[in-house]
Amino acid sequence: VLFVVVDVIVIDLVCxxxxxxxxxxxxxxxxxxxxxxxxxxxxxxxxxxxILSGLFLLIANQ
Incomplete structure (x- = not known):
């Protein structure tokens, strides 16, 4: 069970x-x-x- 969960799913599939x-x-x-x-x-x-100008304006108005 641990082999299937750790090795097959976590290491092989995810990593x-x-x-x-x-x-x-x-x-x-x-x-x-x-x-x-x-x-x-x-x-x-x-x-x-x-987008950057909008973010700067939002931050400056806080």
Missing amino acids: VNGTAMLVKASSDLGRRLQTGYVRHYLYAFAVGMV
Whole structure:
């Protein structure tokens, strides 16, 4: 029972396969984000600046 719980579920499924799935998912996301079009990068920059400005305004008003 301990072998199944600890080795198979925790170590194999979560640690080994979970890490591999996380790396694959993040690389898939990165591949989709890197289109090569400058306008996409500018949109992402503008959205990031709006979010950061909003956060700064919220923090400053507290």
